[in-house]
Amino acid sequence: MNSRKIFMNRLIRAWKYQYGVIRSIADWTIILYLIIPSAAIFIMMYRTWWQETPAWIEFLPFSLIFFSIYLFSWSGRIRTYVQEADKVFLIKNGPIFIGMKKWGYAYSLLVQFFSTGVSILILLPFLRNHYLLDWQKIITLFFYFFSLKTTILLVKFYLRRIEIKFKKIAAGILLFIVFSLFSQLIYLLWEKDLFIFIYICGAILMAASVFQSLKALKKISSIDHEIAMGLEDKMKHINIIFSLSYDIEKPAVSKRTKPLLFRRSKRIFKKRTKVNGHTELFIKIFIRNYSYIFGFIQIISVTTAAMIIIPPLWIKATIFIGFLIMMHFWLSLIWDKITASNPISNKYREMPSYFSARKRAVTTLFIAAILILSLFITGWFLLLSYFGVSIGMLGR
Amino acid sequence: MQLLNVDIKEAGYEKDNSVIHNIQFNVREGELIGLIGPNGAGKSTTIKTILGLLENMKGDVIFQQEAKYSYIPERPIFYDELTLWEHLDFIAAVEGIPDKEYLQQAKELLGNYNLADHAHEFPGKYSKGMQQKAMLIMSIITNPDVYIIDEPFIGLDPNAMKLFLESIQNERRRGAGILMSTHVLDTAEKVCDRFLIIHQGKLQAAGKLDEIRAQCNLPNGSLYDCFHLIAEGKTNE
Numbered sequence: 001m002n003s004r005k006i007f008m009n010r011l012i013r014a015w016k017y018q019y020g021v022i023r024s025i026a027d028w029t030i031i032l033y034l035i036i037p038s039a040a041i042f043i044m045m046y047r048t049w050w051q052e053t054p055a056w057i058e059f060l061p062f063s064l065i066f067f068s069i070y071l072f073s074w075s076g077r078i079r080t081y082v083q084e085a086d087k088v089f090l091i092k093n094g095p096i097f098i099g100m101k102k103w104g105y106a107y108s109l110l111v112q113f114f115s116t117g118v119s120i121l122i123l124l125p126f127l128r129n130h131y132l133l134d135w136q137k138i139i140t141l142f143f144y145f146f147s148l149k150t151t152i153l154l155v156k157f158y159l160r161r162i163e164i165k166f167k168k169i170a171a172g173i174l175l176f177i178v179f180s181l182f183s184q185l186i187y188l189l190w191e192k193d194l195f196i197f198i199y200i201c202g203a204i205l206m207a208a209s210v211f212q213s214l215k216a217l218k219k220i221s222s223i224d225h226e227i228a229m230g231l232e233d234k235m236k237h238i239n240i241i242f243s244l245s246y247d248i249e250k251p252a253v254s255k256r257t258k259p260l261l262f263r264r265s266k267r268i269f270k271k272r273t274k275v276n277g278h279t280e281l282f283i284k285i286f287i288r289n290y291s292y293i294f295g296f297i298q299i300i301s302v303t304t305a306a307m308i309i310i311p312p313l314w315i316k317a318t319i320f321i322g323f324l325i326m327m328h329f330w331l332s333l334i335w336d337k338i339t340a341s342n343p344i345s346n347k348y349r350e351m352p353s354y355f356s357a358r359k360r361a362v363t364t365l366f367i368a369a370i371l372i373l374s375l376f377i378t379g380w381f382l383l384l385s386y387f388g389v390s391i392g393m394l395g396r
Numbered sequence: 397m398q399l400l401n402v403d404i405k406e407a408g409y410e411k412d413n414s415v416i417h418n419i420q421f422n423v424r425e426g427e428l429i430g431l432i433g434p435n436g437a438g439k440s441t442t443i444k445t446i447l448g449l450l451e452n453m454k455g456d457v458i459f460q461q462e463a464k465y466s467y468i469p470e471r472p473i474f475y476d477e478l479t480l481w482e483h484l485d486f487i488a489a490v491e492g493i494p495d496k497e498y499l500q501q502a503k504e505l506l507g508n509y510n511l512a513d514h515a516h517e518f519p520g521k522y523s524k525g526m527q528q529k530a531m532l533i534m535s536i537i538t539n540p541d542v543y544i545i546d547e548p549f550i551g552l553d554p555n556a557m558k559l560f561l562e563s564i565q566n567e568r569r570r571g572a573g574i575l576m577s578t579h580v581l582d583t584a585e586k587v588c589d590r591f592l593i594i595h596q597g598k599l600q601a602a603g604k605l606d607e608i609r610a611q612c613n614l615p616n617g618s619l620y621d622c623f624h625l626i627a628e629g630k631t632n633e
Contacts, residue, residue, distance in 0.1 A: 256518065256521075257517045257518055257521045258479070258516060258517050258518070259477070259479060259516075259518070263516070264481075264516045265479045265481035265482045265485065265515070265516045267485065272485075272488070272489045272495050273489065274489060274490050274492060276489060277485070277486050277488075277489025277490045278486075278489075278490065280482075280485070280486070280489070281475075281478070281482075281486045284477060284478060284482060285475060285477040285478065288477035289476075289477050342473060342474075342475055343467070343469075343473055344473065344474070344475065344483065344486070344487070344534070345475075345486070348490045351490065353490065
C-alpha cells in the first residue's frame, strides 16, 4: 500500500468519524426542522444581500471586515493523519510514512484554500456592492489571506509544541500582534493598489512556510506532537457538543502537575468535618476544571445577553426565573457528576454528611451565580448608558 | 475471626448471562489470600461482585459488622484536579480520622513511600509505580479491616514491590485480611496463606498450597504447575 492510499483511507475514516459525531446529535428531526430551514434561510438572506445591501453594513468600516478575515485566518491547523500505532508499524517504512504526512499537509492547505475562499464568497455581496471593490482587489485580498494562512498553520504547529502554558499564551499573543501589524501594512499597500508588492510578500510567505512545513514534517521526532494535534482536531466537534451541552460531563485535560489555586494543597476549611470534606472536594474540582467554570460563566453570560437585548419586562422576569431553575439544576448535576464519577467519593454517597454538603455547596454557588449575574447586568447597563443606549432599546 | 464471607451463586454483567458461578470462600483476620486465574477467568468479576458493583448477582457477600474495606484497583483512579495530599485530606475528613493522628500517619506513609516531595502534585500525572504507591497510601490511611487488591504488582519497581509486601505484612499483623488478585505466581506462592484458583468462572481449587497440590494431584508441583494444569488442562513438563 502506498502513502497516498494510506492517507486516503485515513481521510475517509476521519470524515466518517466526524459524520458520526454530527449524526449523534443531528437526527432526522434536527436535520428536517433545524438544519435544512437554517440553510434555506441563509441562502435566501444571502440572495437578498446581493439584491439590496442591508442597513447594518452601513456602519461597518472596511477595516473591520479586513480584521475579521484576519481573525478567521487563525483558524485551522496542519493535520498529518499520524496515529499512535504508527510508532510501531508505519514509522519503520520512512518514505511511506513521510509521504502520508505530506499528503496530509497538502490536504490541510486545500481545506484552508477553500475555507478562505468561502469566507470571501460570503462577504462578496458587501465587497462588490457596498465597498465597491473590483475583482483585482478581491483576488489580491484572497491571495494574501491564503498565503497568511499557510504561515499561521506553521506558526500554530510550533506554538502547539510549547509545553509551558504561560509561554505558549505569551508567544501566541505576540505573534498575533506581529501578524496583525504586518497585515495592516498590507492593508495600506492594498488601499493604494500596490498589488505587486502584496503578491511578492504573499509568495515569499507561502513559499517559505511550505518549505519549512515540509522540512518540519520530515522529522520523525515530532510524532507525539502530531498525534496530539490530530487527536485535538478529531475531537473538535465533540468538544463543541460538550461545551454546548449542560448534561454531558466535561472532562478537561490539563498538563499541570501542580494546582494554580490552593497551592501546596492549602485547605479551604480549617475545621475538618465530614461535611467540610465533601464540600472542599467539590469546590476545588469545580474551580480547577475550566470546563465547569466555563459552563458556569456561559449560563450567566447568555442570561445577561438575553436580559439586556430582549425588551419587555415580563420576558426579562421569565428569563430570570428560567435562569434560577437552570442554574440550580446544572449545579446539582455537576455535584452528582463529580462525586459519582470517581470511586474515591462515590463510596461515601450514602452518608448524611454527603447530602448536607451537597445542599451547602450548590446553594453557595447558586447565590454566587445570582450575584455575578447582577454584576454583569449592572456593568452592561452602565456601559450602554455611557454610550446613550438604554437597556431594552436593543433588539427593537 | 471471619471478616468477609463470600457465597456467590452466580453473577454477571447482564441478566441471565452469568460470568461466574459457585464461588465460596472467606477472609479471616490477618490472612492473605491469593485470587489466581488466567485472563478472562472471572477474577475481576469476583472482585466487582464483592464490591457490590454488579447488579446481576445471586448469593451473599457479608462483611463482618462494622468492618471497613479498602479497594485498590488494577488501574489507579484519582481525581485529575486534586493533589495526593488533598485526596488524603478528603478521605481523612469523611472517615472522621482525628486531624493530628491523620497528619502524623500521612507524613509517615508519604515518607516511607518516597512520595513526600510529590504530595502536593496531581497523582494523575505520576508514573504508574508512583500511582500504585499513592493508591496504597490512600487505602492504608483509613486503617481498613479488609483489603481487596487487584493486580498490585504491575508497574512496581523491585523496591516499590518490596515496600508494598512489607506494608501488607504490617497490615496483616494489625489484623487486616487481604484478598489479592495476581498473576505473579512465584511471589504469591511465597506470601499468600491460601489460594483461590478460578477458571472459566468457577472456583477450581482452593486452600493452602499443599491442599491445592492434592486437588491437582501434583504432590511436588509449584503453584505455577497447579495453575497451568487447571488453566490448560495439562501438566507443565
